[in-house]
Amino acid sequence: MTKNTCKWILFGFIFLFLGPFLGITPSSATPQREDFPNPEGGSELTERVRYPVSNYILQERYPEIMVLSGDRTKNQIALTFDDGPDPRFTPDVLDVLKEYDVQATFFVTGARAEEYPDLLQRINEEGHIIGNHTYGHPNLVEKADLDVLESEVKRTEDIIAGFVGYRTKLFRAPYGFLYNELVETLGELNYSVVGWTVDSLDWQESEPEVISYNVLSNVHPGAIILMHDGAEWEGDRTNTIKSLHRIIPTLKDQGLEFVTVPELVDIAYQQ
Incomplete structure (x- = not known):
């Protein structure tokens, strides 16, 4: 235990x-354990050790659909958070972002958005952008079923629209796992697929100093930074929250501006 x-x-x-x-x-x-929506594909800790098709290769193949970073000549970066809204950690993440006047992009699962609509609405009301992270967080590569992808995306899209009033155009795959046909289908569904170039590895639940180092030692102008405000029932994002108090002021002191993904890569966020 x-x-x-x-x-x-x-x-x-x-x-x-x-x-x-x-x-x-x-x-x-x-939250009560029996009601808490856990990721269908398993925890980040168990799944992220797999290596499907590289997102860098997919971005080269589908540059009009998939984005990994912004303009490297501009001093702008984007913080992104996956797997929420989670009532145990999302409120604290939002509090830190408000403290430092930072807007971020949240890729939410439909199951959790449906369960915790007040948190979804708070994300939106505080100026952050919301993206689609599927309904139940399955491993789409393992499922290998385009109908599953379309169902997961559209169901979540409807839930988000019902609570915040717009249909998001941004998608991030659970675990970042995709292959050619999945990207093509997402393009047909009018989505931009958002990856990242800096991985905080916060899903490993390392100490805040380690999470901070993972970001600060790899950041660059135009970076999209991957972090998590949600976790499975046994997971903990407390160290993610603590690390933000080091990451945000340090990068601001370096002259980097935090913006949302749509602003960073100049794409629409609404359908």
Whole structure:
């Protein structure tokens, strides 16, 4: 049993026995394991060790559909967050971004957006851009089914539109895993596929100093930085949140401006 699992079990007991006296119900205080949408394809920790077709190769093949970075002559970069909205970590990520006046791009799963619409709306209301990260976070390469892709994308698109009022044009694949036919189908669905050039590797749950180093030692003008505001039930993004307090001011001091992905790569974010 992990430290994070023990933490949520302890919180569960506290809210179960003290909640009625404090006027707090379990549903409003913390997610319940049985209702929490876990990624269908497995955790980042187990899946990201696989190596499907390189996104760099796919970007060369489909430059009009797939983007990995912006103009390297401009001092702009984009923070992106995957796998939310997650009530355990997304609020704190949003608080940090607000503290430093930074707008980011959030690639959300439909299942979690549906479960936590208030968080989805907060992301939108605070000026961040929302992208499509499928409904249930399956491994699309392993599924190898174009109908599954289309269903996952359209279902999530409808959910996002229902809560924030626009149909996103941005897509990121779970784990970043795609192959030719998947990219072609996404193009037919009028999506821009967003990859990254800087991976924080925060899914490894390293110390904040390590996550910060992974970003700061690899960043460049035009970089799209991959981070996560969501995790599976046993996962923890606390160190991601802590690392932002080092990453954001350091990069600002270096003269880099944080912008959203659509601004960085000059593409539309609405259908």
